Amino acid sequence: MTTMGEKRVSEAVQVTCAQCGTTAEDVPLTWISSVERGRTLYYCDRCARDNLRSIEARLDQAWW
Template identity: 55%
Template sequence: MDEETHHRNQQPAHRDADVVVCALCGTSADGESAPPTWICSVESGRHQYFCEECARTHIRAIESRLDSAWW
């Protein structure tokens, strides 16, 4: 099964009209995809994006693989 077929029906969480939004602070990214400095986390089967500032603030929890509910 190719990647396009496998992921076709899965829409990332926190997307509003093709704009990626930080799951913590609500900052929106320009364009259809998150900038390379943003982090994407899969929690409970949902994609969550975190902006550079939130990612830096919570980097130890992210590296420890704690769900964002624990931050």
């Protein structure tokens, strides 16, 4: 039984890093997500580390 707002995912979802194109099954815990212009984008751990200051400053990806 799930509560309101809780989602169950029965299938693994493939995600792609918006920066380098790396793919992974499901969203690894080391990846980060960002909502830009209404779209949820995911970044792998390497791209997240390389651009951490820009991400924390909430700069658009174009400025990285």
